[in-house]
Amino acid sequence: MPDQLIFGMEVFLNGLMAGVLYALVALGFVLIYKASGIFNYAQGVMALFSALTLVGIMEGQVPFGHLINAIFGTEIHHFGWHVPAVLAILLTMGVMVLLAVCVQKFVFRHLVGQEPIILFMATIGLAYFLEGVGDIMWGSEIKKLEVGLPQGINTLIDETTYGWFGYGFFIDNLDLVATAIAILLVSALVIFAQYTKQGRAMRAVADDHQAALSVGVSLNFIWIMVWSVAGFVALVAGIMWGAKSGVQFSLSLIALKALPVLMLGGFTSIPGAIIGGLIIGVGEKMFEFAVGPLVGGATENWFAYVLALIFLVFRPQGLFGEKIIERV
Amino acid sequence: MKLKLASLALGMTVAAAPAMADLVFPSLSYRTGPFAAGGIPFADGYADYFTLLNERDGGIGGELARVPECETAYNTEKGVECYEATKDDGALIYQPLSTGITYQLIPKVTADNIPMHTMGYGRTSAKNGKVFSHVFNYPANYWDGASAGVNHFLEQSGGSLEGKKITLLHFNGAYGREPIPTLEALAEKHGFDFNAIPIDYPGQEQKSQWLQIRRERPDFILFWGWGVMNQVAIQEAANIRFNMENFMGIWWSGSENDVKPAGMGADGYKSVQFHNVGSDFPVFDDIRKYVVDAGKAAGAGDQVGTVLYNRGVYAAFLAAEAAKQAQAANGVSEIDSGMMRDAMESLSITAETMEAAGLPNFGPEFTISCENHGGEGMAAIAQWNASTEEWSLISEFAPADASVVGPLIEADSAAYAAESNITPGCS
Missing domain, CATH: 3.40.50.2300 (Response regulator)
Incomplete structure (x- = not known):
């Protein structure tokens, strides 16, 4: 088999894995947009905030330690304990639920009925607020995230493909884990949305707020629930991306990777986020592999957005988005 | 803060x-x-x-x-x-x-x-x-840094880089592209193959670049990154089991921030430094x-x-x-x-x-x-010990290759003087 074909297969598989990671970020956007019509600019910062909180809890860091020390002249930084990863994840989830309650109570409850652009701007404010709070709460240094996820080349795939092609494929163990978790997460979300009372209520709210309210669905509860689920998705994305780069401010920029996925897959479709992520992941990697060397490389961001733009032109609602027909 | x-x-x-x-x-x-x-x-x-x-x-x-x-x-x-x-x-x-x-x-x-x-x-x-x-x-400066890196690789290779392959992995912007003219001139002088692989900002996803490196198998990598790009690059290098002895960052890619997230995987990673x-x-x-x-x-x-x-x-x-x-x-x-x-x-x-x-x-x-x-463009090489979590200098401060860097500086500054209507001179 020609070398370029073998290399192309490796790039294709890695593109799929990268796409899963993009889809993880995009999922959080979709959930909130689907249920409330809000494009949540703060989704990337939520991933950062949740990952910061997770590391802080695991390491027994005193929240707002720098602030407390500056005000009271104390020297407290750590509680002196280490929390196991599973327990820390559960506690972080609790923090994200609390955040969802606060967001709903102090921000969006007061903005019911406002134009979508107002709600969008509120999420911009929320992003900056969370960024600052995360910084003061946990500090801005880069933190190593150790939740026991495997990293590095998968030797089984390496050896097997070497046996087949005389060239071992590189597949990162972390990407395999991320794929498995994404499958579980999406399955759980679909089951939740289709087969639970709360899930059906969420879908009802997504379809028509007024109609849902008229049959007794609590808009307040549903929105808190949706923001909590989006917080959980943000935590998962934060763990996966944080394991690659350490937990740091730049985690919030992963949202940049989700935008073309959303444009392509549609803002209202969970399968769209997955398929969109895979198309973007594979497309940008294959384009970089085939065309990158001819034009000096670093084509991935460009390609992702151009592909999304092409989809927008021909299918504005995205691959799986709902076509909006407004009757006059 | x-x-x-x-x-x-x-x-x-x-x-x-x-x-x-x-x-x-x-x-x-x-x-x-x-x-x-x-x-x-x-x-x-x-x-x-x-x-x-x-x-x-x-x-x-x-x-x-x-x-x-x-x-x-x-x-x-x-x-x-x-x-x-x-x-x-x-x-x-x-x-x-x-x-x-x-x-x-x-x-x-x-x-x-x-x-x-x-x-x-x-x-x-x-x-x-x-x-x-x-x-x-x-x-x-950056050209001194590129020269210092190549000098170290030269030493590692027993005094000759003939036929070796050096890759510059860099931020896709003015900062990252700075060393390219120097490295091209050095490649001609020492007879090594040189290629540059850019990474777009912010650099959280570098799979394409590292798959390319894995395919092309360079002998040495020089790295011009900043921010999250650094941590991801070092982690990816560890993932593909690139020999860290042959992977060297410029001084903006050589702090504790950059190596700690990769844990033991970063052991042996090097950086050019102009201070201790x-x-x-x-x-x-x-x-x-x-x-x-x-x-x-x-x-x-x-x-x-x-x-x-x-x-x-x-x-x-x-x-x-x-x-x-x-x-x-x-x-x-x-x-x-x-x-x-x-x-x-x-x-x-x-x-x-x-x-x-x-x-x-x-x-x-x-x-x-x-x-x-x-x-004189003096720089030294530092190496990371992941066990002790410490950087240490492994070379003395040594001058850059003035025969390569000097003419490049003359040419670039002359171009700036021409476009800015500056008459070069000392008052």
């Missing part, structure tokens, strides 16, 4: 009026934004060194040093705003800490007669003082005693001895030494930016100067002149 920033801003406002006689060293810092993890230790080191001089020595030549901070968030527009907001406060020197801000400030500082020190960043050809009268980039590493220097004992323990540190005091904190201390040390030499040359303690510029143009840093400041062998010895604003 933000509280500290607020306190500093308040302090600036309160102290501004009665402190006109102070020696003012504005700090264009970035404690927020995606690069804050790198900006904070530098800003802390810069401020803490001047605080040490104030607390221990009563300032510089009897004048207190003042370090007003202005937050740039590593953003060029904000950096220029910071310059405009602070320059009339008696600013003696600017260290903008960003190549983008540097490019914008070059004409401004020249017009305002304020020297600018871009240590290990900025416009490389500013080394030619005949063209860039107010810009200094001692002790080393670690905290085993007398000055740090004094900083702990007079600054940190006295509650006067700019930050939490937990960065002392880290690579980027040391760089901040070193930048402040070089600025303070220039101020001292300006005071001595003019016979006054209150100096202005013009005197500071002249002193920088005749600055001499010797082993004795560093020893006296509690920084023995902390950086290379060098002398500045009108023709040469960058020194």
